[in-house]
Amino acid sequence: MEILTYILITFGLMLFVPPIRRGLISGPLVLLVAKLKLMPSISETEKIALRAGDIWIDGDFFSGTPNFKKILSEPYPQLTEEEDKFLNTTVDELCSMTIDFEVFSKRDLDKETWQYLKDKRFFGMIIPKEYGGLGFSALAHSAVVQKLASHSQVLAITAMVPNSLGPAELILHYGTDEQKKHYLPRLADGREIPCFALTEPLAGSDATSISSRGEVFLKDGEIFIRLNFNKRYITLGSIATVIGLAFTLSDEDELLGRGKDLGITCALVDSKLPGVVQGKRHDPLGVPFVNSPLSGVDVIIPLSNVIGGVDGVSKGWLMLMESLSVGRGISLPSTSTGGTKLATAVAGSYSTVREQFGLSISKFEGVEEVLARLAANTYMLDAARIFTLGAIDSGKKPAVINAIMKYHSTEIFRKAINDGMDIIGGAGISLGKKNLLGNAYMGAPIAITVEGANIMTRTLIIFGQGVIRCHPHAYNEITALEEEDVKAFDKAFFAHVVFTFKNMFKMVLYSLTRGYAYFTVSKGAASYYERKIAWASVTFAFLTDFIMAYYGGGLKQKEKITARFGDILSAMYLLSATLRRYKEDGNKDDDFVKYIGDEQLRIIQNAFNEIAANLFTGGIMKVLFKPFKWYMSVNSLSRDVSDKLSHKLALSISTNSELRGRLVEGIYHSNVYNKLQEAFKLHEKSIPTIHKIKAAIRAKKLPKTSVTSLIDEATKLGVITEDESSTLTLAQQLKEEVVQVDGFDDEQYLKREI
Numbered sequence: 001m002e003i004l005t006y007i008l009i010t011f012g013l014m015l016f017v018p019p020i021r022r023g024l025i026s027g028p029l030v031l032l033v034a035k036l037k038l039m040p041s042i043s044e045t046e047k048i049a050l051r052a053g054d055i056w057i058d059g060d061f062f063s064g065t066p067n068f069k070k071i072l073s074e075p076y077p078q079l080t081e082e083e084d085k086f087l088n089t090t091v092d093e094l095c096s097m098t099i100d101f102e103v104f105s106k107r108d109l110d111k112e113t114w115q116y117l118k119d120k121r122f123f124g125m126i127i128p129k130e131y132g133g134l135g136f137s138a139l140a141h142s143a144v145v146q147k148l149a150s151h152s153q154v155l156a157i158t159a160m161v162p163n164s165l166g167p168a169e170l171i172l173h174y175g176t177d178e179q180k181k182h183y184l185p186r187l188a189d190g191r192e193i194p195c196f197a198l199t200e201p202l203a204g205s206d207a208t209s210i211s212s213r214g215e216v217f218l219k220d221g222e223i224f225i226r227l228n229f230n231k232r233y234i235t236l237g238s239i240a241t242v243i244g245l246a247f248t249l250s251d252e253d254e255l256l257g258r259g260k261d262l263g264i265t266c267a268l269v270d271s272k273l274p275g276v277v278q279g280k281r282h283d284p285l286g287v288p289f290v291n292s293p294l295s296g297v298d299v300i301i302p303l304s305n306v307i308g309g310v311d312g313v314s315k316g317w318l319m320l321m322e323s324l325s326v327g328r329g330i331s332l333p334s335t336s337t338g339g340t341k342l343a344t345a346v347a348g349s350y351s352t353v354r355e356q357f358g359l360s361i362s363k364f365e366g367v368e369e370v371l372a373r374l375a376a377n378t379y380m381l382d383a384a385r386i387f388t389l390g391a392i393d394s395g396k397k398p399a400v401i402n403a404i405m406k407y408h409s410t411e412i413f414r415k416a417i418n419d420g421m422d423i424i425g426g427a428g429i430s431l432g433k434k435n436l437l438g439n440a441y442m443g444a445p446i447a448i449t450v451e452g453a454n455i456m457t458r459t460l461i462i463f464g465q466g467v468i469r470c471h472p473h474a475y476n477e478i479t480a481l482e483e484e485d486v487k488a489f490d491k492a493f494f495a496h497v498v499f500t501f502k503n504m505f506k507m508v509l510y511s512l513t514r515g516y517a518y519f520t521v522s523k524g525a526a527s528y529y530e531r532k533i534a535w536a537s538v539t540f541a542f543l544t545d546f547i548m549a550y551y552g553g554g555l556k557q558k559e560k561i562t563a564r565f566g567d568i569l570s571a572m573y574l575l576s577a578t579l580r581r582y583k584e585d586g587n588k589d590d591d592f593v594k595y596i597g598d599e600q601l602r603i604i605q606n607a608f609n610e611i612a613a614n615l616f617t618g619g620i621m622k623v624l625f626k627p628f629k630w631y632m633s634v635n636s637l638s639r640d641v642s643d644k645l646s647h648k649l650a651l652s653i654s655t656n657s658e659l660r661g662r663l664v665e666g667i668y669h670s671n672v673y674n675k676l677q678e679a680f681k682l683h684e685k686s687i688p689t690i691h692k693i694k695a696a697i698r699a700k701k702l703p704k705t706s707v708t709s710l711i712d713e714a715t716k717l718g719v720i721t722e723d724e725s726s727t728l729t730l731a732q733q734l735k736e737e738v739v740q741v742d743g744f745d746d747e748q749y750l751k752r753e754i
């Protein structure tokens with residue numbers, strides 16, 4: 001007994017008296033890590049990338065404590081009157097000037113459209129009014145891009161790029177007063193066309209490896225930079241008048257007094273300067289927006305052209321990381337939502353007016369399943385878009401959440417456009433003015449590739465950045481270890497140990513009670529999913545600690561594992577955004593919350609199972625771990641697919657309802673789209689008439705043949721009224737018209753004329 005008391009006291013002193021703990025545990029640990037080089041080195045550029053942006057509700061997911069009181073009261077913004085007016089007049093007018101098929105045929109927007117874009121300040125949406133821009137909120141900026149993308153991806157990309165990462169954004173945040181005064185008004189009204197040049201033939205995803213160089217030199221008592229660069233894939237590159245250029249700066253003579261290697265720097269380069277080579281074009285999958293290589297040989301710029309002037313030297317990477325992290329939450333989520341809503345709206349109405357085997361194809365279960373997926377993805381994506389924009393508009397820069405948005409919005413769009421294309425069949429494949437989806441389909445892989453190609457975003461950024469940026473203790477531990485600061489390490493490490501034990505206890509509790517030990521604040525259908533997110537989050541937080549301890553510095557290379565953690569984090573975010581929308585829309589869209597909730601929980605459970613399946617795959621640990629794996633799969637977070645639910649969701653977009661209107665709100669209604677809607681509405685109106693004729697057939701009043709061929713006879717016999725007859729006739733005519741596709745004679749086809 002005495003011995004036990006001594007042992008407990010010794011352990012107590014070691015654990016709870018910091019100076020003793022530091023001497024006996026933390027100090028030796030820091031030394032061991034340094035000696036065995038267990039600590040992966042984190043470069044300065046990696047540190048900047050890791051620190052970029054703010055932590056938002058992602059931090060709570062990493063802590064295992066999502067706070068739904070906070071989540072459900074986060075802003076869910078709305079457009080101002082002025083923004084709404086712009087969206088519904090100026091943007092509509094711009095869309096009405098553009099026929100996307102013509103843009104593809106002529107391989108450019110026409111002159112009037114370019115001029116309109118400039119005159120109406122589309123290139124200056126993010127530029128404040130005081131500099132002549134529109135000064136729009138992130139929500140309005142997104143709404144404009146969304147609407148443009150629902151009509152023409154070319155139009156959307158052209159308007160979007162000057163407002164995303166590029167000269168305007170960088171000057172706004174980091175530029176000198178002179179740069180702001182000179183460039184912002186000229187960028188706002190389109191006198192200057194900007195581009196941003198970072199990517200190179202040998203530096204794509206790894207942008208830190210750029211080889212474009214700038215050398216500082218002195219001439220006539222003034223400091224200049226000589227640039228040599230070779231860039232590719234630059235949007236608006238061949239027509240840009242001002243290039244935002246990223247390069248590595250060196251100062252061999254140390255004229256700036258900051259050493260020889262000054263690191264990545266961004267400057268503004270006038271495209272007319274001697275040595276700049278523009279003019280060639282890339283052809284991004286035939287989608288005719290301007291994208292080109294850009295190079296420069298011995299191009300001379302004054303030092304004052306560095307963004308931020310002399311203070312901006314060496315800060316290029318920081319500027320890029322901070323700005324890119326915000327752009328990821330706006331540009332591509334907006335184009336993707338526009339495209340997804342279009343696919344949903346078109347597939348929903350087309351599948352109703354298109355009849356095969358005597359029925360609207362939307363009635364077939366196979367089609368219904370795809371329609372349900374489209375409807376759910378649209379609901380969830382729009383929820384996440386607005387939720388994220390609310391955070392951005394309130395001043396946050398949620399880097400990890402924005403990476404989730406970039407990855408998932410573009411992946412959802414890719415799925416949605418494929419689903420839409422499958423449903424409309426040949427009408428999606430045959431290009432021409434009547435085709436509403438074909439050109440958008442071409443744009444999907446572009447969105448996947450840009451602003452951080454998706455595979456890397458999933459595997460490296462979402463969880464890789466998140467685990468260090470958002471984890472409450474990891475970053476402090478790493479910096480303490482790097483600096484061999486025993487006191488700081490001790491503090492962070494033991495706080496981490498307590499955190500892990502707390503989460504372990506909570507995880508077991510939630511798991512045994514299937515989440516019922518957690519008290520929800522959501523109402524209606526959302527309550528069930530809030531509970532499951534809380535359970536998923538604490539499991540995620542505990543496993544994150546486990547995986548960090550298990551792989552240590554090697555975790556970075558375990559991309560298949562980090563990708564699955566990224567999927568769990570993303571699913572928790574997308575589902576939380578859905579619950580926020582559910583509340584905003586009056587707690588009434590139960591079917592959507594259930595379908596999306598079940599789907600996201602299946603994704604989470606599947607990821608947990610796959611993580612577990614790939615831990616301890618050999619030896620005694622494999623045997624010991626087996627019961628845990630079994631328990632995890634039996635005590636699943638998720639439940640089975642419901643065919644009844646998917647039936648209801650399919651109905652929500654294949655019938656003309658208030659919900660359908662809400663789902664696809666914000667897209668442009670072109671003439672071709674309007675005709676499809678007219679046919680769709682008339683079809684709905686004529687359904688009771690069709691039922692009357694069918695009843696008459698069953699009663700043997702009318703012969704057993706197609707309903708269309710019986711309209712006259714049914715009218716004569718009084719089965720249907722004259723009004724009903726004309727509505728049904730018109731509906732049939734329109735339905736036949738809207739399923740037609742374009743045809744071209746040889747000459748037109750070969751010349752690509754319309």
Ligand SMILES: Cc1cc2nc3c(=O)[nH]c(=O)nc-3n(C[C@H](O)[C@H](O)[C@H](O)COP(=O)(O)OP(=O)(O)OC[C@H]3O[C@@H](n4cnc5c(N)ncnc54)[C@H](O)[C@@H]3O)c2cc1C
Nearest residue numbers: 196197198199204205233234235284450451453454455456
């Ligand atoms: C149409 C278009 C417009 C563009 N506009 C601009 C622009 O205006 N300005 C500009 O500077 N750039 C622009 N880009 C460049 C774009 O941002 C890059 O394409 C992107 O960074 C990817 O580079 P890459 O195509 O060379 O692919 P690579 O870097 O060669 O990557 C190929 C694949 O490998 C994956 N991968 C790479 N590294 C990893 C890793 N560590 N882990 C897992 N997977 C990895 C990627 O995810 C990708 O799937 C544009 C590109 C395109 C296609």
